[in-house]
Amino acid sequence: MGGFNKVVSNYDEALEGLTDNMTVMVGGFGLCGIPEGLIGKMKTMGIHGLTCISNNAGVDGFGLGLLLEDKQIKKMIASYVGENALFEKQLLSGELEVELTPQGTLAEKMRAGGAGIPAFFTPTGYGTPIAEGKETREYNGKMYVLEESLTADFALVKAWKADTMGNLIFRKTAMNFNPMAATAGKITVVEVEEIVEPGELDPNHIHTPGIYVNRVIKGTFEKRIEQLTLTK
Amino acid sequence: MALTREQLAQRVAKELRDGYYVNLGIGIPTLVANYVPEGMDVMLQSENGLLGMGEFPTEETVDPDLINAGKQTVTAATGASYFSSADSFVMIRGGHVDLTVLGAFEVDQNGNIASWMIPGKLVKGMGGAMDLVASAQNIVVTMTHANKKGESKLLKECTLPLTGAGCIKKVVSDLAYLEIHDGKFHLVERAPGVSVEEIIAKTEGELVVPDHVPEMTF
Numbered sequence: 195m196g197g198f199n200k201v202v203s204n205y206d207e208a209l210e211g212l213t214d215n216m217t218v219m220v221g222g223f224g225l226c227g228i229p230e231g232l233i234g235k236m237k238t239m240g241i242h243g244l245t246c247i248s249n250n251a252g253v254d255g256f257g258l259g260l261l262l263e264d265k266q267i268k269k270m271i272a273s274y275v276g277e278n279a280l281f282e283k284q285l286l287s288g289e290l291e292v293e294l295t296p297q298g299t300l301a302e303k304m305r306a307g308g309a310g311i312p313a314f315f316t317p318t319g320y321g322t323p324i325a326e327g328k329e330t331r332e333y334n335g336k337m338y339v340l341e342e343s344l345t346a347d348f349a350l351v352k353a354w355k356a357d358t359m360g361n362l363i364f365r366k367t368a369m370n371f372n373p374m375a376a377t378a379g380k381i382t383v384v385e386v387e388e389i390v391e392p393g394e395l396d397p398n399h400i401h402t403p404g405i406y407v408n409r410v411i412k413g414t415f416e417k418r419i420e421q422l423t424l425t426k
Numbered sequence: 427m428a429l430t431r432e433q434l435a436q437r438v439a440k441e442l443r444d445g446y447y448v449n450l451g452i453g454i455p456t457l458v459a460n461y462v463p464e465g466m467d468v469m470l471q472s473e474n475g476l477l478g479m480g481e482f483p484t485e486e487t488v489d490p491d492l493i494n495a496g497k498q499t500v501t502a503a504t505g506a507s508y509f510s511s512a513d514s515f516v517m518i519r520g521g522h523v524d525l526t527v528l529g530a531f532e533v534d535q536n537g538n539i540a541s542w543m544i545p546g547k548l549v550k551g552m553g554g555a556m557d558l559v560a561s562a563q564n565i566v567v568t569m570t571h572a573n574k575k576g577e578s579k580l581l582k583e584c585t586l587p588l589t590g591a592g593c594i595k596k597v598v599s600d601l602a603y604l605e606i607h608d609g610k611f612h613l614v615e616r617a618p619g620v621s622v623e624e625i626i627a628k629t630e631g632e633l634v635v636p637d638h639v640p641e642m643t644f
Contacts, residue, residue: 223474223475223493223497223511224493224497225490225497226474226490226491226493226497227491249511272551273551273552273553273554274550274551274552274553275550275551276550276551277497282548285548286548294549294551294552296552296553296554296555296556296557297473297511297515297552297553297554297557298473298511298514298515298518298519298554298556298557298560299556299557300511301510301511301512301514301515302512302515304512305512316519316560317519317560317561318519318556318557318560319556319560319590320560320590320591321538321588321590321591321592322556322587322588322589322590322591323543323587323588324552324556354491364508365491366476366489366491366492366502366508367472367474367475367476367491367492367493367494367508368490368491369475369508369509369510370474370475370510370511371510371511372510373510373512374510374511374512417490417491418490419488419490419493419499420493420497421493421496421497421498421499422488422499423482423483423498423499423500424482424483424484424485424488424499425481425482425483425484
């Protein structure tokens, strides 16, 4: 079983080979389901010139927002970036490039990238600024836009549980973009709350099979809440 | 009188049907969930990956792993399911959602909608809005009929960058319920106490007004 043991014991090993100017895909929606420790490690590694693909860019001081503090991100591919003052500042000063992508198109670009499909036609964004300069085509009387898929040098994923073979289970809406990210990285690193032995996870309940996963590390998570909303 | 936010939500809620899967956008659309008629079951879809969104949690049940598309903490209703964002947009883009409710800056007589970008102001992104309007057959837009200066937001042609082209057929504004077809707005209902003249004055796009325009009921 040694050949299938994906577990690494520290963050140096987890992100070994991640260097300047690479493309990094990061799971999560807002601050929910983000690989907190791996993001923190990218900060301390001090790597720069990153292209980050993630639905959002964190908030000031947490999530991908941490990487903005030392201007480590060169380009951000995301669907919504509104929660972050530092992001705004760097965008306006031209230090940060952003490619806004509709959320469903972003999810499908990641899915297609992982599935070996280089591009796909989608109705999303036809007739809008997003479609400018892109090929369009009519199918059955409706117009579609050709969107290219996304892959990454590293995919950083947050899951709830993994077995040592890298089979993954996500929890609730912390799943979000993580399953697609897991498939689209040349090297996929997963940070989890719990690692169990092979056979302990019911094969019926595996969300992401271990074939996509290169490294697994057990993290500790703050799980910061962005909008605490309670029943009155 | 122009409708309040709550009345707008109440009027939109009349478009709900028993057994509908519904996606509610951020803002006024979210309030529609408060007016689901008694005895009717609807399942709310949240595009981050939840079908069957429940109420907000209590201090005891709050879970950082369970949020909605507005990043608010929520709960899961009985019969809920979780799935990836790719699957979520299979539901949305694939036309499986029965009713989509969202806000807008502008709508025009050809069913175009602008809701995500004001040139010169900081652009935060479209999130899921472009996907939500791309294929859905039953979309209701909630908006104020005119801006604070009294200028119409129901136009001949949208002036702002579009979210979607030719996709909007129903608008509930604070003054009226209108439908869009054949390149025109059609006035169907007016808000209680609002005159047809006021609606005509505040609609820049071509507007078809029938002889009798009933007042909305809630």
